[in-house]
Each structure stands twice: as C-alpha cells, then as structure tokens.
Amino acid sequence: MLAVTPILEEDRDESGPGGFLLSMEDISERKEYEKQLIQQANFDALTGLPNRVLGFDRMQQAIRMGKRQDKKTVVMYLDLDRFKQVNDTLGHSTGDLMLVEVASRLTRCLRPYDVVARLSGDEFLIVLSGVDDPATVESVAEKILQVLGKPFTLEGRDLHVGASIGVSVIPDDGEDPEEILRYADTAMYQAKQAGRNCFKYYTQSMNEEAQRRLKLDSALHEALERDEIELFLQPIVECCSGRTVGAEALMRWESELLGRISPDQFIPIAEENGLIDLLGDWMLERSLEQLSRLPQLDFVTVNVSTSQFRDAGFAERVGDLLERHGETAERLHLEITERVLMADQPVILENIDRLHRLGVALVIDDFGTGYSSLSYLSRFPCHGLKIDRSFVNAMVDDASSSALVDAIIHMSHALGLSIIAEGVETEQQWQMVCDKQTDLVQGYLFSRPLSVEDFHRFLEQGPDIVLG
Secondary structure, three states: OEEEEEEOOOOOOOOOOOEEEEEEOOOHHHHHHHHHHHHHHHEOOOOOOEOHHHHHHHHHHHHHHHHHHOOEEEEEEEEEOOHHHHHHHHOHHHHHHHHHHHHHHHHHHOOOOOEEEEEEOOEEEEEEEEEOOHHHHHHHHHHHHHHHHOOEEEOOEEEOOOEEEEEEEEOOOOOOHHHHHHHHHHHHHHHHHOOOOOEEEOOOOHHHHHHHHHHHHHHHHHHOOOOOEEEEEEEEEEOOOOOEEEEEEEEEEEEOOOEEEOHHHHHHHHHHHOOHHHHHHHHHHHHHHHHOOOOOOOEEEEEOOHHHHOOOOHHHHHHHHHHHHOOOHHHEEEEEOHHHHHOOOHHHHHHHHHHHHHOOEEEEEEEOOOOOOHHHHOOOOOOEEEEOHHHHHHOOOOHHHHHHHHHHHHHHHHOOOEEEEEOOOOHHHHHHHHHOOOOEEEOOOOOOOEEHHHHHHHHHHOOOOOOO
C-alpha cells in the first residue's frame, strides 16, 4: 500500500507543500487474513462447500433470478442415511473423510451454476436454478441417490450409507426462502419414514406430520416431570421349562395431551433432541427399584444407548445405582447393539471394561442385523446375545435361516455365551429354538410387555403354557 503525505514548512512563502513524503507498507499479510475471515464466514472448513449462511444467500439469489426469468427453482434438503452409525462405530475422523467424499460426489452431479452447500453435520442443501421440466428434478435426485448409494472406500473399509432427499419447488410451494427450506426439510423426513434412500416432494399434508413431531418433542421434555413415562416388563423364559427367570425393562409413554405414544415414535425423537441419556438413566433407576422387589428373578435386562456408553462416567453411575439399591451386579444385564461393540472409541471400551469388572453382564441385542461377527465377540467380555426376531420368524420355513441360527447358537455356546431367542410367537417356533439348544426365549407366546403391577400378577399365576 502506497501512502502520500504532504510536507508543510512554516517559513515558506510559496503556497503549497514543500514536498511530499512517500511511504509504502506491505499489507499482503492483512489481506490474506481478511481473505481467511471471509472464507471462514462463508465456507465449510471440512468440505470447502458454502456453509449454511452462504448457501441460504445463494438460494435467495436463485429464487430471485427464477422469478425474473419465469422459471422454477428447486430446493433439495439432503440427509445421509446411517451416517450416525459410521460416526458411532468408526469414529469422527472416518465420518469426516466420508463427508468430504460426499461433497465431491454431489458437486460432480450438478451443473456449474447449481448450488450445493453443507448445512450442518450430514445435511446438505442443493439448489437447481432455471428448471422448466419436472423430469430434470427427478433425474438429478435419482442420480444423487445412485452416486451416494455406491460404497465409500475409507481406511480399507467399504462403507454404505445412502441418502434421503426432500424436494420443494418455487413458486409451486411458495416464494419465502425460509419456508421453502423448511418444506424441503419436512419432505426429507418423510423420505426417511418411507424407507430411506429415496426422495419425496413436499405436500401440504406433510405439515401436519411436522407439527405432530414438534408437539412430541415439546411434550417429551415434560413427560418425565409429569411422571408420564412408565416402566413395563416382558418376561424372559427358560427355554425348555417355561419358567420365568428374568425380564426385559421397556418404556411406555401415556401422554396427557397426545395419548399413548409408541417407543418407535418417541425414542428416535429422544435421540435427536438429546433426551435419550436422561431417559436411559431413568430406566436404570426404575429397573433396579423393581429388581429389588423381585427376588424370584435371576436378572433384568435394560437397553443402553450408544450415547450413554460415550459418557465417561456411565460405568461409575451404574455402580452407584447398584450400591444404592443394594443389588448385586450379576442380576443386572445391559443390552447393547452390535455397533456399540464395533465402535473403536476409548471411552466406550473403558466403560465396557469397567462394567465387566463390576460384574454387570453385557448382552448383544438384535444379533445378526448389524455387521459384527462371532469371532469379533470373542474379544469382548459379553455374557450373551439375542437372536433377532427376523431369524426366528424366518427359520420355520427357510432352511438357510434355520442353518444360520444353528451356527450362531453352536458358536456362541463354544464362546461361553448364553442365547436368548426373541420374538417367539408360536409353539412351533418355541419347539424349534429349544431343539436347537437355545437357553432362553422371549415373545408374545409367553406374554406381551406388562405394567409392573401386571407383571407381579403374572409371576404369581405362573406360566400359562408348557412345551409339549
């Protein structure tokens, strides 16, 4: 930068300065700093894509341009499917590598003047300008689903995610940018509900579903304070005798405002809004309260979320609860998913080790639906596993499923693991899993999940069914 400063002399008669002082300053470092500030304010540091602020600004520009040209502008809200599982299982570094590759694939799918921005986490904004043919929208959406459906080879692993896409069209759905983005987000959620890896156009009826979710979210925050969450217990039965030896603790929600809400509806919302840890701790507390009143049971199983295992103080909290209720650790079984075991995160592994040293039994839930193997289980201090209900249902008519169940049971017993078959609904299924040397069974054949009062009555009455 060049600066010119006039030199004025007091005793000089002539008008004007006596000279000029020229000075130069190197401001390249300051310019580079300003450039970095602009970059940080408008672009995502990880992917290099426009961030939410710049993406929204470019969306507004595209809407104005489309209005002048009398053409449609299409907004897509994209959310990756199963990305959380990648993060939870393989860590954030692998998740970051995947997001960079996703950004690259999305950019290659679009025209140079279209917009792709990273909104947050695994959510992306796509804006198509100057659209005059609906077939263009479908073609682009299908192309995106196709390229994101291909495996991501990261750190020597082939990983699969996919995406759900919501689509809103301007001016068909309106012209307000914030509303349009919200409509596309609503449609994206409907795509997830429809089975994921698909796209959905926004419709007015979707607003009702979005409003319902907002009501659920708000009501769930108050549910524990209002004592609306209730503990239910489902019997776990010794396979060949039919004797009830344990129970699985489950949550049920009877909302004063919204009526009965199934776990399939409120558990995903709790995972999204961060209440899942609070609900999980509530479950542990209530389950141990009941366990102390059920001396005839050998154990109770409680589902634990990945989020709870990422809490460094979780194992210590479990130990404190056991001590407070005067219970032995052996009577508490914690059910975890395969992805918790697969997560190579020190805090999770430390919690697993500390719980094992406490004497708490770890049971793998829904075994066979994830991607762990029995040989992998040998590395961890597991007590048992649950064969997923899908295998129990299929093995009656499908020889391959039956053979797979045989293999799981045989290898599990070789590893010293106890086996629970869940979802047993018919005597034929019960007979088959017993013939296969399954240790325990659980399902509607014996009982649906029961309120605490009904469960006590169930135990007093004894089993209504005996294997013939």
